[in-house]
Amino acid sequence: MDSKDPLMLAVGAAHAEVTRANQALEQAVEAARAGGATWQLIGSAIGVTKQAAAQRFSDSVYNARSLPQIETKLQQVAEAVFAALAHSDYQHVHHHMTYTAARMLSKRKLAKVWQQVLEANGDFIEVQRTVIEQATLGYTLTYRLRHQRGEPVGQISFNSAHRITGLVIFNDDSAELPW
Structure with a gap:
């Protein structure tokens, strides 16, 4: 199998899709936090606890703003x-x-x-x-x-x-x- 194999091309395409989705999610969380959303609300929206949401996104939100x-x-x-x-x-x-x-x-x-x-x-x-x-x-x-x-x-x-x-x-x- 090489990099041009359809299975490997599918892996690359799926990775690019996940990367785009993660960037969109981080931007949406940053916008929500800037708009006053709590970690509880964000956690509920993505099906995790407020602690998990804060742990996952607080650095990217914090870095972007400060x-x-x-x-x-x-x-x-x-x-x-x-x-x-x-x-x-x-x-x-x-x-x-x-x-x-x-x-x-x-x-x-x-x-x-x-x-x-x-x-x-x-x-x-x-x-x-x-x-x-x-x-x-x-x-x-x-x-x-x-x-x-x-x-x-x-x-x-x-x-x-x-x-x-x-x-x-x-x-x-x-x-x-x-x-």
Whole structure:
């Protein structure tokens, strides 16, 4: 069987149809929410609970209407994370992470890496600049930090719930960023 087989052409056509229908549904939900519809009403219309409707559509509705608010929130999280690192408050750093990220980036690992950054660059001063990009399953925030003697760079990966799923720091900007 190859890609020109009628069965495979039918699969491609059905996929395109589902994609169009999903886009139409997301647009209809966004319009309904903008018009004042509750998640209860939307859930009833599609045969699911209000929680299921909100979980499925809230990110797309929220993203469509408030990307600037998301960017502001993610910048605030980045600033809070680096301020917490500067004060050795690893519990606060973990508060912003998913469970898996917090387990992978243990207090010990965070302390070791942050100590290396401080030794190479001096005391932390501020998050100097951030750029936020929407990724497939969330967001990537690329940052530049300002320290006494240097400007480390890196990225923070966020899921759609704005929780940190990954964090990398490089002492100079010649490193290739992962996300």
